[in-house]
Amino acid sequence: MRELNQVQAIREALDEELERDETVYLSGEDVGTFGGNFGETQGLVDKYGTERVRDTPLSEIGIVGHALGASIGGLRPVAELQFADFAATAGEEFINQIAKMPYISGGRLKAPMTVLAPSGAGIRAGAQHSQSVHAWTGHQPGLVVVAATTPYDAKGLLKSAIRDDNPVFVLAHKKLMGFKGEVPEEPYTLPLGEAVVEREGEDVTVVATQRLYHRSVEAAEELAEDVSVEIVNPRTFSPLDVETIAESVRKTGRLVVVDETPLRYGTQGYIASRIADEEFFSLDAPPRTVGVEDTPIPFSPTLEDEVIPSTSKIVDAIESVF
Amino acid sequence: MVSDTNPHFEDVDAETVDELLEQMVRIRRFEEGVLDEFSEGSVPGFVHLCHGHEASHAGMGVAMQPDDWLAVGGSRLHGQYIVKGVPFDEIMAELFGKATGPNGGKGGSMHLADVDRHLYGHAATIGSGQNPAAGLALAQQMRETGNVVLSTIGDGGTSRGSFHTALVFAAAWNLPVVYIIENNGFAISYSTQQQVGIDSLADYGKPLNIPSYSIDGSDPVAVYETISEAITRAREGGGPTLVESRVTRLRGHFEGDKQAYRTEEEARESNAERDPVTNFQERVIEAGHITAEAYDALVDEIDDEVGAAIQFAKDSPDPAPSTAYEDVLRLPLYGQGEGDA
Ligand SMILES: Cc1ncc(C[n+]2csc(CCOP(=O)(O)OP(=O)(O)O)c2C)c(N)n1
Numbered sequence: 242m243r244e245l246n247q248v249q250a251i252r253e254a255l256d257e258e259l260e261r262d263e264t265v266y267l268s269g270e271d272v273g274t275f276g277g278n279f280g281e282t283q284g285l286v287d288k289y290g291t292e293r294v295r296d297t298p299l300s301e302i303g304i305v306g307h308a309l310g311a312s313i314g315g316l317r318p319v320a321e322l323q324f325a326d327f328a329a330t331a332g333e334e335f336i337n338q339i340a341k342m343p344y345i346s347g348g349r350l351k352a353p354m355t356v357l358a359p360s361g362a363g364i365r366a367g368a369q370h371s372q373s374v375h376a377w378t379g380h381q382p383g384l385v386v387v388a389a390t391t392p393y394d395a396k397g398l399l400k401s402a403i404r405d406d407n408p409v410f411v412l413a414h415k416k417l418m419g420f421k422g423e424v425p426e427e428p429y430t431l432p433l434g435e436a437v438v439e440r441e442g443e444d445v446t447v448v449a450t451q452r453l454y455h456r457s458v459e460a461a462e463e464l465a466e467d468v469s470v471e472i473v474n475p476r477t478f479s480p481l482d483v484e485t486i487a488e489s490v491r492k493t494g495r496l497v498v499v500d501e502t503p504l505r506y507g508t509q510g511y512i513a514s515r516i517a518d519e520e521f522f523s524l525d526a527p528p529r530t531v532g533v534e535d536t537p538i539p540f541s542p543t544l545e546d547e548v549i550p551s552t553s554k555i556v557d558a559i560e561s562v563f
Numbered sequence: 564m565v566s567d568t569n570p571h572f573e574d575v576d577a578e579t580v581d582e583l584l585e586q587m588v589r590i591r592r593f594e595e596g597v598l599d600e601f602s603e604g605s606v607p608g609f610v611h612l613c614h615g616h617e618a619s620h621a622g623m624g625v626a627m628q629p630d631d632w633l634a635v636g637g638s639r640l641h642g643q644y645i646v647k648g649v650p651f652d653e654i655m656a657e658l659f660g661k662a663t664g665p666n667g668g669k670g671g672s673m674h675l676a677d678v679d680r681h682l683y684g685h686a687a688t689i690g691s692g693q694n695p696a697a698g699l700a701l702a703q704q705m706r707e708t709g710n711v712v713l714s715t716i717g718d719g720g721t722s723r724g725s726f727h728t729a730l731v732f733a734a735a736w737n738l739p740v741v742y743i744i745e746n747n748g749f750a751i752s753y754s755t756q757q758q759v760g761i762d763s764l765a766d767y768g769k770p771l772n773i774p775s776y777s778i779d780g781s782d783p784v785a786v787y788e789t790i791s792e793a794i795t796r797a798r799e800g801g802g803p804t805l806v807e808s809r810v811t812r813l814r815g816h817f818e819g820d821k822q823a824y825r826t827e828e829e830a831r832e833s834n835a836e837r838d839p840v841t842n843f844q845e846r847v848i849e850a851g852h853i854t855a856e857a858y859d860a861l862v863d864e865i866d867d868e869v870g871a872a873i874q875f876a877k878d879s880p881d882p883a884p885s886t887a888y889e890d891v892l893r894l895p896l897y898g899q900g901e902g903d904a
């Protein structure tokens with residue numbers, strides 16, 4: 242099958258959806274001639290014009306706030322943030338407006354908007370350009386939060402996000418932008434709200450996405466002689482597909498949750514607690530969680546590499562449940 | 564002879580001209596060193612260089628007293644650290660992510676902070692530093708320190724509500740703060756013209772009756788004079804000032820930016836006409852303020868210092884990985900471990 246990298250997969254998804262539905266438009270900083278921070282919007286302004294591919298002034302409040310109104314007004318905005326960290330500068334828009342207005346209206350307001358942003362650490366960009374934000378955004382009922390792990394995911398999930406009638410936050414990972422994977426030529430979408438078993442195994446379930454998914458695969462390979470690791474990729478963090486993870490744990494009896502968000506009040510603990518609640522008697526060992534140990538992401542390579550879970554940390558966590 | 568085209572030149576004393584020149588050359592030569600090292604792969608992450616902003620930084624730096632605070636903004640940062648008096652060694656070490664940098668490697672190019680020198684640091688979420696600057700100014704006012712706060716921002720950052728809110732607070736409380744907009748015409752690829760239809764970003768101060776100026780930021784003397792006046796006003800209780808310092812970004816937004824959004828001609832013209840370092844160099848030499856030989860000697864001396872800083876950064880140790888977990892909170896928390904008081 243044909244291979245694309247993540248940037249190409251995102252660009253293709255945007256292109257196909259802009260082509261398919263004229264209520265779809267793209268806006269964000271430098272999405273026009275510049276072509277997006279990672280090249281993900283390259284060429285789109287030439288094809289669709291400045292009405293539908295809009296460079297914006299530098300304000301995330303403006304970018305996501307206007308998208309809420311535009312979506313209620315009948316459009317399907319794709320609002321891009323240059324770094325996921327900047328979602329915090331529009332915290333009010335995300336938390337109190339986008340996530341709540343449809344609910345408060347008694348379901349009358351429909352906000353079919355997509356926010357697209359690169360998240361994650363590893364490019365030596367420091368504490369305000371390296372965060373994974375699916376824990377705090379996932380904490381807001383009313384938002385759908387999606388994380389892309391492969392180019393296949395990125396394209397299929399983004400297309401679904403654009404077509405979905407809820408506000409969806411789609412997170413790609415900066416370190417995976419150049420990462421290549423198979424993407425079919427034929428158009429496809431991937432279901433939101435559904436996890437996928439990426440690698441079948443018998444002995445332990447590892448839940449992981451994005452960069453740490455790839456490290457989990459490395460860990461699984463390292464341990465392959467002794468342990469058969471099953472890896473589940475949640476794809477959508479909120480709302481979470483607990484059943485797919487539970488089904489896996491019913492088979493393996495062990496759970497390790499790996500994620501790049503801070504551990505404090507985080508995704509790892511939530512996933513582990515849902516499984517502890519629902520599958521307590523399937524578990525042969527207490528679930529383990531791996532994440533950022535409650536620090537901001539430091540700049541220096543030696544420090545950044547220390548706080549982002551390494552393959553060997555994941556190996557240790559897997560070994561510790563036996 | 565001072566040429567007629569430089570009306571401000573005679574208004575400042577020779578010592579100030581020396582300082583302005585030296586600071587500008589320091590910034591340019593430092594940035595050339597950073598560029599070399601970045602190209603070599605010694606500087607992790609990405610860098611945004613100051614080429615074109617030197618006069619603006621130098622004028623501001625020379626106008627400040629050492630105890631005045633600087634909250635840096637925009638993306639042209641190294642020059643601001645330099646004029647605040649942070650030694651080359653320390654800046655370079657932080658850029659390299661070494662333990663000997665002021666932030667111990669936690670900050671890097673975008674986040675250098677040196678509290679002893681009253682350098683607050685930078686909000687890399689562009690435009691988030693202006694309200695903290697207002698608060699720093701409130702602290703000066705309430706504690707009667709006599710110090711003033713300077714806060715810079717790029718043209719792009721002025722689109723954020725946080726910037727406008729900071730002006731509102733500064734005006735409401737008559738705070739001793741000077742907001743400087745370094746308008747280089749671009750927020751990455753987005754031009755100021757596209758962004759707002761007003762002639763001058765200094766007009767943002769008008770509805771609040773904040774004294775506002777728009778100046779040629781490639782003229783260090785003009786910057787020095789305007790900022791000095793604003794600092795004096797703030798120190799004497801006259802409240803905030805807003806200055807638009809018009810500059811040219813002589814390189815890409817970051818190193819590696821292909822600048823497809825900019826015509827080659829425009830970029831070339833900018834370089835020829837608006838390079839503040841060569842312009843000021845020619846001006847001071849022509850005016851007989853400094854000889855060409857003395858200027859070359861100054862450049863050599865600064866290059867040596869840059870070379871030594873690079874060597875220092877290279878020789879410095881990486882931070883110990885365990886330090887990643889330090890500085891998140893100051894512990895113990897108040898009363899922690901002492902029981903109910
Ligand atoms: C809140 C926020 N949004 C977007 C960015 C990404 N970004 C970094 S610099 C920049 C342009 C800044 O332009 P300007 O303020 O004019 O400063 P200049 O780069 O010209 O010095 C952008 C959009 C950011 N760092 N922070």
Ligand SMILES: [Mg+2]
Binds near residue numbers: 718745746747749751
């Ligand atoms: Mg600018």
